[in-house]
Amino acid sequence: MPGPTVIERLVADVGRQIRLRRAEFYGLRGLFWGAVAAVVPLVVKESFGVWSYVAAALLLIGGATAGALRGFLMRLPQAEAARLADRGYGLAERVSTALEWSSRPDRTPIVDALVADASTRVEQLGARRIIVRRVPREARLVPVPLVIGLALAAAPPIPLPEGRLPSFSVSREDDEEKAPPDRSGEMQEAERKQATRRDPVQRADVQERNLSPRLGGGGQSQPGDLAAVFKDTSLGGRAPDFNSFLKKGDDRLRMLEQLDRIPDLQSDFTQNQTRMVFQKAKALRGGLDPNKKVSPEKLRELLSEMERLGRKNGGQGQAGNWSGDVYEGMEALEGGQSDKAMEAMERALNKMRSMEERGRDGKSLKGGRESERRGGRRGDKGSGQQAGGPGDEGDFPEGEGLLPGRGKSTSPKGDATSRLSGNPFDVGVEGEARPGRKQGIDTNMLGRGAQMPSRMQYMGVLGQYRKMMEESIAREQVPRDFQGQVKEYFQSLDEK
Amino acid sequence: MAQPPVSSQPQEQRVTEFVSSYQALRAEVGKIIVGHADVVGQVLVGLFAGGHVLLEGVPGLGKTLLIKTLAESLELTFSRIQFTPDLMPGDIIGTNIIVEDAQARKHFQFQRGPIFGHILLADEVNRATPKTQSALLEGMQEGAVTVSGAAHPLPSPFFVLATQNPIEMEGTYPLPEAQLDRFLFKLRVRYPGLEELTEIIDRTTHVRQVEVRRVLTGAQVLAMRELVREIPIASHVRDLASFIVLGTHPQWEGAPEATRRFIRYGASPRGAQALVLGSKVRAISEGRFNVSVDDLRATALPALRHRLILNFEGEAEGIDVDDLIGQIVENAESRSGSGKEVFLR
Numbered sequence: 123m124p125g126p127t128v129i130e131r132l133v134a135d136v137g138r139q140i141r142l143r144r145a146e147f148y149g150l151r152g153l154f155w156g157a158v159a160a161v162v163p164l165v166v167k168e169s170f171g172v173w174s175y176v177a178a179a180l181l182l183i184g185g186a187t188a189g190a191l192r193g194f195l196m197r198l199p200q201a202e203a204a205r206l207a208d209r210g211y212g213l214a215e216r217v218s219t220a221l222e223w224s225s226r227p228d229r230t231p232i233v234d235a236l237v238a239d240a241s242t243r244v245e246q247l248g249a250r251r252i253i254v255r256r257v258p259r260e261a262r263l264v265p266v267p268l269v270i271g272l273a274l275a276a277a278p279p280i281p282l283p284e285g286r287l288p289s290f291s292v293s294r295e296d297d298e299e300k301a302p303p304d305r306s307g308e309m310q311e312a313e314r315k316q317a318t319r320r321d322p323v324q325r326a327d328v329q330e331r332n333l334s335p336r337l338g339g340g341g342q343s344q345p346g347d348l349a350a351v352f353k354d355t356s357l358g359g360r361a362p363d364f365n366s367f368l369k370k371g372d373d374r375l376r377m378l379e380q381l382d383r384i385p386d387l388q389s390d391f392t393q394n395q396t397r398m399v400f401q402k403a404k405a406l407r408g409g410l411d412p413n414k415k416v417s418p419e420k421l422r423e424l425l426s427e428m429e430r431l432g433r434k435n436g437g438q439g440q441a442g443n444w445s446g447d448v449y450e451g452m453e454a455l456e457g458g459q460s461d462k463a464m465e466a467m468e469r470a471l472n473k474m475r476s477m478e479e480r481g482r483d484g485k486s487l488k489g490g491r492e493s494e495r496r497g498g499r500r501g502d503k504g505s506g507q508q509a510g511g512p513g514d515e516g517d518f519p520e521g522e523g524l525l526p527g528r529g530k531s532t533s534p535k536g537d538a539t540s541r542l543s544g545n546p547f548d549v550g551v552e553g554e555a556r557p558g559r560k561q562g563i564d565t566n567m568l569g570r571g572a573q574m575p576s577r578m579q580y581m582g583v584l585g586q587y588r589k590m591m592e593e594s595i596a597r598e599q600v601p602r603d604f605q606g607q608v609k610e611y612f613q614s615l616d617e618k
Numbered sequence: 619m620a621q622p623p624v625s626s627q628p629q630e631q632r633v634t635e636f637v638s639s640y641q642a643l644r645a646e647v648g649k650i651i652v653g654h655a656d657v658v659g660q661v662l663v664g665l666f667a668g669g670h671v672l673l674e675g676v677p678g679l680g681k682t683l684l685i686k687t688l689a690e691s692l693e694l695t696f697s698r699i700q701f702t703p704d705l706m707p708g709d710i711i712g713t714n715i716i717v718e719d720a721q722a723r724k725h726f727q728f729q730r731g732p733i734f735g736h737i738l739l740a741d742e743v744n745r746a747t748p749k750t751q752s753a754l755l756e757g758m759q760e761g762a763v764t765v766s767g768a769a770h771p772l773p774s775p776f777f778v779l780a781t782q783n784p785i786e787m788e789g790t791y792p793l794p795e796a797q798l799d800r801f802l803f804k805l806r807v808r809y810p811g812l813e814e815l816t817e818i819i820d821r822t823t824h825v826r827q828v829e830v831r832r833v834l835t836g837a838q839v840l841a842m843r844e845l846v847r848e849i850p851i852a853s854h855v856r857d858l859a860s861f862i863v864l865g866t867h868p869q870w871e872g873a874p875e876a877t878r879r880f881i882r883y884g885a886s887p888r889g890a891q892a893l894v895l896g897s898k899v900r901a902i903s904e905g906r907f908n909v910s911v912d913d914l915r916a917t918a919l920p921a922l923r924h925r926l927i928l929n930f931e932g933e934a935e936g937i938d939v940d941d942l943i944g945q946i947v948e949n950a951e952s953r954s955g956s957g958k959e960v961f962l963r
């Protein structure tokens with residue numbers, strides 16, 4: 123039958139066009155991804171050398187080829203090609219219908235006419251490409267990885283970071299030679315030097331000895347106690363495993379020594395000022411590092427603070443008067459004699475400490491603000507009791523105590539607290555309105571008068587108004603129904 | 619153009635005759651009816667597909683004249699029923715009456731109603747009560763009516779052309795869905811344009827001298843109906859018809875968003891039948907031996923617009939069913955693989 127042959131030839135031709143277009147489409151897509159992948163070997167060309175270029179070229183070509191092959195070999199049913207032929211040539215589904223119905227057993231006689239008609243029309247068609255080229259989105263981005271790849275190929279190799287794990291099998295001598303230069307802790311440095319002087323023969327002994335756990339602060343170590351191992355710094359210095367540990371320890375110790383960089387948590391006002399001065403003096407003396415030099419600025423600052431504190435507590439006896447030492451220290455500091463200034467500061471501190479110790483004897487152990495406040499108040503009242511120091515207070519006589527009515531006050535309820543008399547909001551002042559429930563009956567006034575308290579008795583004036591109302595009703599010609607309503611209104615006011 | 623093979627000559631001839639008859643009938647109707655080419659074409663499609671057509675339009679657009687002209691163009695009996703609220707089913711179907719024979723014996727005899735005609739014009743069908751409207755149901759679907767237990771076949775071809783007015787809805791009874799589904803097509807008769815209106819004035823205000831010829835007999839119409847059913851349809855076109863009909867159902871997972879939002883009930887399988895049959899008539903009327911996607915597109919509107927029931931949201935937003943069908947067809951084409959990227963799959 124010539125009809126279907128012509129149609130099949132057309133469908134085969136369209137199928138070839140479709141495969142070519144698919145190959146183009148997926149080839150471009152593969153080219154893009156191949157170019158993206160080709161960038162990777164060019165990045166690491168320092169390691170692979172010429173092979174990076176080879177790999178990049180292979181990835182580029184391979185991506186495009188694989189994509190094109192995939193597109194060309196994709197499944198293509200004949201019916202689909204026929205449909206596209208119908209659409210491409212404007213055959214109104216003649217080819218696909220004829221192709222489908224020509225092989226069906228239930229074909230009607232009119233199918234022959236259809237096949238003939240379709241064949242006739244197909245023979246009149248000129249050979250042309252009906253499948254339009256479609257460009258994938260990735261194709262527009264192909265230049266990006268290509269340019270990057272070319273740039274990488276032309277550029278010098280990118281130095282790659284050398285990630286090397288610490289060698290645990292390195293010999294002791296190598297370890298000693300390659301001591302880290304940034305190790306600044308002098309104590310650790312001394313220990314390390316000591317470790318290098320050790321006899322290599324002793325090392326085996328150290329490693330094989332049984333370590334016992336520490337008992338309390340300085341007990342004998344038991345076998346398996348790692349704390350004892352760490353305590354033995356010479357062992358730590360010699361064993362390569364402890365190098366990193368020691369370095370971290372150095373860093374932490376250094377951080378602890380830099381107190382001025384630590385947040386000043388001591389500036390809490392709940393702290394005793396004297397105690398703060400002690401803390402600052404301790405920090406000033408160098409903390410854990412005895413070789414650290416004293417900062418003149420900080421010393422001056424501390425001395426001025428001590429001087430201020432001395433002025434504040436000036437009337438507390440000779441023992442508490444450290445101002446002279448402070449002045450002496452400041453003069454020495456002005457003269458550039460830091461040592462003398464430090465000595466003077468130490469003397470002042472000793473006096474301060476002795477005063478603090480006296481303040482903690484006996485009942486004054488309670489300490490704190492409460493006792494200071496009580497002592498201060500008694501002093502203010504001039505009771506005549508000699509105070510030994512801040513926070514010191516005598517016993518209450520018999521029958522007196524802290525409870526209201528049991529204290530020193532003659533008032534059975536005790537003294538009025540200062541808070542009540544000083545707070546105007548807790549005191550009722552005559553003539554002023556205050557929020558809350560009012561005792562008088564409220565009026566329904568509006569306007570400015572509503573803000574003011576009523577000066578007339580509501581119930582007093584209500585009777586007058588009612589009387590006036592009745593007179594008015596009698597005088598005016600008010601309808602009877604309205605009279606009742608007016609009376610009811612005033613009655614309702616009365617009920618309130 | 620090359621000649622088709624000899625074996626297909628008779629089929630070719632049948633199709634050619636179909637086309638010529640179709641064109642002749644259309645030309646006869648066109649003598650009277652000005653414009654409304656698509657409406658006339660769809661009416662003829664309905665006639666040759668073996669369905670019934672509902673015409674909707676405001677009064678005075680020539681709906682009744684179109685049907686009368688069509689009836690005059692065919693050698694077929696024609697009946698007209700003016701539907702009114704007091705019309706009874708018996709007035710349409712007929713009734714048993716007592717007759718007296720020569721021996722003075724009385725017996726019941728079935729008096730046929732106006733439904734017993736080849737072409738039935740149900741004018742303003744929505745003005746009758748649903749009870750009366752339902753008298754048409756059996757005849758439209760089965761081609762027969764049953765009175766007092768006796769079935770009376772209707773003449774063949776039986777073609778109902780109903781008209782209804784979309785305005786003046788007071789005192790009307792909208793056709794129930796079951797009745798609407800019996801109509802193959804629902805056509806909207808639009809207002810004529812300037813040129814058409816001028817032509818109408820010229821033709822109708824002069825002495826009428828136009829005579830309509832009878833160009834087709836009932837037998838020819840039936841033969842053409844048979845030929846229509848022989849037209850092959852490709853599987854992917856048939857699938858597209860199925861996708862279109864399924865796309866009218868909001869429950870279907872492939873339905874477009876508009877369907878889900880605005881449609882309460884979609885088209886029945888009768889809708890798919892109407893779609894394919896109408897497409898076949900359209901194809902053969904253009905001299906083609908197969909159904910194309912364009913045929914489905916052109917037939918979708920008249921075949922489906924009366925089968926979609928909008929939900930409250932659709933009614934409230936005044937959704938045009940024709941727009942909705944357009945979206946459904948587009949969605950179906952993309953789903954059935956008629957998209958541009960088909961060669962990439």
